[in-house]
Amino acid sequence: MLHIKCPHCGMRSQNEFAYGGDASVKRPELNKEISDLEWDNFVYLRKSLRGKHLELWQHISGCRQWFKVQRDTATHEIFKTLKANEDI
Numbered sequence: 001m002l003h004i005k006c007p008h009c010g011m012r013s014q015n016e017f018a019y020g021g022d023a024s025v026k027r028p029e030l031n032k033e034i035s036d037l038e039w040d041n042f043v044y045l046r047k048s049l050r051g052k053h054l055e056l057w058q059h060i061s062g063c064r065q066w067f068k069v070q071r072d073t074a075t076h077e078i079f080k081t082l083k084a085n086e087d088i
């Protein structure tokens with residue numbers, strides 16, 4: 001079982017968190033004209049990377065805040081957790 005350090009609450013069991021997906025995906029610029037294919041790619045297309053990856057998680061059974069986790073998807077080692085508005 002993983003233990004994840006919430007940047008707001010501290011170290012907690014994985015059971016308290018929900019995975020939220022890839023944190024590196026950037027939403028298209030507001031009011032910018034984009035094609036259906038670009039929108040489709042933004043909504044559905046995700047890389048399935050092996051190795052160090054930046055993810056979104058929510059502390060669903062705690063403070064309910066979203067935050068970022070830098071984790072190795074192969075070993076599950078967690079390198080860093082950040083508040084949602086922080087960058088590595």
Ligand SMILES: [Zn+2]
Nearest residue numbers: 006009059063
């Ligand atoms: Zn928390």
